Amino acid sequence: MARHQHDPDHLHPRPQLQSWISAPGSKNEVMVSHGRAPWYGPDGKNIEAYVVGIAGGSASGKTSVARAILSALNYIPTVLILSQDSFYNAHTDEEIELAFNNDLDLDHPDAIDSSLFAKCLMDLKQGKATEIPTYSFVHHQRMPEKKYIYGASVIIVEGIMALQSPELRDLYDLKVFVNCDSDLMLARRIKRDVQERGRDVDGILDQYLRFVKSSYDNFVQPSSRYADIIVPGSSNQLAIELLVTHVKRQLDTRSLRFRKMLAQMGDDEAEVQSSKGEEHSDKQVVLLEQTNQLLGLMTILRDRTTSRGDFIFYADRLSTIVVEKALTLIPCQPKTVKTPLGVDYKGTGGDDQLVGVSILRSGGPFSHGLRRVIRDIPIGGMLIQSDPKTGEPLLLKSDLPHSIKSTETSGEVKVLLLDSQMGTGAAAMMAIRVLLDHGVLESNIIFLTYLIAKQAIHSVLRAFPSIHIVTAAIDPGLDEMHIPYNRSTLVLGESAGEADFAVRLIDGDLTTGGLEGEREKVDDQREGVQSEKELGADRFKVPIKREMEELKFSRARERRGDDGAFGEKRAWVISPGMGHIGDRYYM
Numbered sequence: 001m002a003r004h005q006h007d008p009d010h011l012h013p014r015p016q017l018q019s020w021i022s023a024p025g026s027k028n029e030v031m032v033s034h035g036r037a038p039w040y041g042p043d044g045k046n047i048e049a050y051v052v053g054i055a056g057g058s059a060s061g062k063t064s065v066a067r068a069i070l071s072a073l074n075y076i077p078t079v080l081i082l083s084q085d086s087f088y089n090a091h092t093d094e095e096i097e098l099a100f101n102n103d104l105d106l107d108h109p110d111a112i113d114s115s116l117f118a119k120c121l122m123d124l125k126q127g128k129a130t131e132i133p134t135y136s137f138v139h140h141q142r143m144p145e146k147k148y149i150y151g152a153s154v155i156i157v158e159g160i161m162a163l164q165s166p167e168l169r170d171l172y173d174l175k176v177f178v179n180c181d182s183d184l185m186l187a188r189r190i191k192r193d194v195q196e197r198g199r200d201v202d203g204i205l206d207q208y209l210r211f212v213k214s215s216y217d218n219f220v221q222p223s224s225r226y227a228d229i230i231v232p233g234s235s236n237q238l239a240i241e242l243l244v245t246h247v248k249r250q251l252d253t254r255s256l257r258f259r260k261m262l263a264q265m266g267d268d269e270a271e272v273q274s275s276k277g278e279e280h281s282d283k284q285v286v287l288l289e290q291t292n293q294l295l296g297l298m299t300i301l302r303d304r305t306t307s308r309g310d311f312i313f314y315a316d317r318l319s320t321i322v323v324e325k326a327l328t329l330i331p332c333q334p335k336t337v338k339t340p341l342g343v344d345y346k347g348t349g350g351d352d353q354l355v356g357v358s359i360l361r362s363g364g365p366f367s368h369g370l371r372r373v374i375r376d377i378p379i380g381g382m383l384i385q386s387d388p389k390t391g392e393p394l395l396l397k398s399d400l401p402h403s404i405k406s407t408e409t410s411g412e413v414k415v416l417l418l419d420s421q422m423g424t425g426a427a428a429m430m431a432i433r434v435l436l437d438h439g440v441l442e443s444n445i446i447f448l449t450y451l452i453a454k455q456a457i458h459s460v461l462r463a464f465p466s467i468h469i470v471t472a473a474i475d476p477g478l479d480e481m482h483i484p485y486n487r488s489t490l491v492l493g494e495s496a497g498e499a500d501f502a503v504r505l506i507d508g509d510l511t512t513g514g515l516e517g518e519r520e521k522v523d524d525q526r527e528g529v530q531s532e533k534e535l536g537a538d539r540f541k542v543p544i545k546r547e548m549e550e551l552k553f554s555r556a557r558e559r560r561g562d563d564g565a566f567g568e569k570r571a572w573v574i575s576p577g578m579g580h581i582g583d584r585y586y587m
């Protein structure tokens with residue numbers, strides 16, 4: 001994380017702030033930037049998010065302090081402000097009527113659903129996806145819709161009772177209290193509640209005298225004793241700067257620890273782990289039977305002289321074979337149907353809980369194969385790119401099927417995770433981690449690929465020993481290459497020798513017609529097969545373009561004859577391999 005701080009690189013465009021809860025006056029905000037670097041170690045286990053808890057009286061300036069921290073941390077991929085406002089209890093009709101008459105005590109600690117608050121915060125801190133309730137101050141009521149949140153590196157919690165509950169306090173890495181003069185708080189509250197919460201001055205004062213003031217004296221102010229730092233509620237720029245410096249220092253220390261952890265995985269341990277991986281691979285890796293027919297297919301696909309049309313045809317064919325093999329790992333459900341003769345036939349049915357998730361760069365070709373075998377299977381996508389400098393994967397976007405996003409169903413879902421090849425295993429590990437963070441069981445994940453480098457098996461199974469991998473081939477070599485790039489037209493991705501799907505999308509957008517047109521023609525020939533647009537790629541197009549509008553695809557530039565190589569990026573290439581599968585398939 002420190003790396004970004006000292007590296008005001010133009011590659012990291014300024015993050016965008018978005019309010020993610022539609023209820024009027026919502027204070028919850030999330031800041032997203034170019035991508036999320038691994039939030040887990042090589043053991044696959046999550047590193048916890050950093051959590052700051054901010055308490056203080058109503059209108060003391062908690063939200064303003066939280067927003068100031070959020071803006072100052074703009075080099076962190078995802079910073080989230082989580083407001084206690086979302087966690088007010090659901091109210092009965094009688095309670096709502098009392099609230100409108102200023103007769104409901106909304107300033108008592110019991111007015112907040114602290115256990116739900118703590119549960120959601122715990123999930124987020126541990127890197128898991130969660131669903132946050134929404135609350136309307138205008139209606140004094142919890143709203144039916146929930147908000148799905150996933151992937152915060154820093155969480156800033158704010159609320160009058162944020163330091164009240166021991167359950168919440170235990171989750172904070174830093175506790176802050178905003179101390180403000182009572183008159184100032186009241187003046188600010190009147191102004192805000194009239195403007196934003198649909199209230200009148202009489203009602204506000206009534207509520208203040210009955211509940212707000214006594215709550216502040218009895219609960220809120222006394223909770224300041226738990227704070228590590230007291231920040232004034234006005235003229236507080238210096239205090240906020242000190243606070244931000246402290247948070248940055250803490251984040252730096254964490255990232256150093258992470259790097260140290262990686263470095264500590266010395267050769268000895270790697271050997272032990274590697275032999276464990278070998279044991280696992282016997283059970284967990286399913287290599288297609290190396291028949292003459294399959295070897296013939298692989299020969300065509302590996303042959304550099306194979307035409308693009310043939311490459312697409314045989315890649316599609318191979319993906320259906322891999323999918324069929326993967327389906328043998330999923331238990332069938334008995335199903336009885338009536339034949340046209342009216343006779344019962346006792347057969348088997350598909351698994352309703354089965355979904356596909358394509359790793360975009362190059363899972364696209366596999367999605368076609370999956371659709372050929374199971375026509376209506378939901379297929380989601382994850383856009384994972386490699387940081388060209390560090391080679392580390394970055395999660396840019398995930399668009400998962402509903403059954404994975406819902407905490408009620410994710411534990412039952414079986415996922416076919418699709419990528420053309422697995423070189424270092426870094427992108428696969430990130431995608432698996434995302435699925436686990438949503439509650440998918442490790443043993444319910446099957447990774448499907450054409451080709452895998454031997455050492456990727458060790459890395460992935462060391463971290464996630466219960467997943468299955470189904471592959472058509474295992475290659476011995478994985479070579480690091482340094483590919484020249486032009487900084488102003490930097491390519492992201494291309495790890496493991498794969499083509500870069502997102503970059504192709506950007507490229508497709510920037511070059512008028514050409515590549516897209518060609519792709520459309522190929523799609524037209526495939527009846528019943530989804531194009532990459534339908535498979536979700538298109539949904540990634542707008543944000544990626546907006547956030548990375550500087551980026552163009554350097555190879556496309558090369559073709560146009562541009563030069564100006566500026567630096568080198570790291571890429572890992574499987575050997576003997578099949579080359580850039582995505583490029584050969586799409587371009």
Ligand SMILES: Nc1ncnc2c1ncn2[C@@H]1O[C@H](COP(=O)(O)OP(=O)(O)O)[C@@H](O)[C@H]1O
Pocket residue numbers: 056057058059060061062063064065188192233234235236
């Ligand atoms: N440091 C400050 N200086 C001047 N006005 C402030 C300051 N902090 C907050 N305010 C104003 O006070 C009001 C309440 O602030 P807010 O941060 O929403 O309070 P809280 O979240 O504690 O209820 C807002 O109108 C805000 O603009």
Ligand SMILES: O=c1ccn([C@@H]2O[C@H](COP(=O)(O)O)[C@@H](O)[C@H]2O)c(=O)[nH]1
Pocket residue numbers: 057058059085088099106107136137139140141159160212
């Ligand atoms: O339905 C509701 C729920 C709460 N309140 C008041 O909100 C403040 C806390 O919000 P801040 O943003 O921290 O000021 C609390 O004092 C409650 O009285 C409400 O009016 N209606």
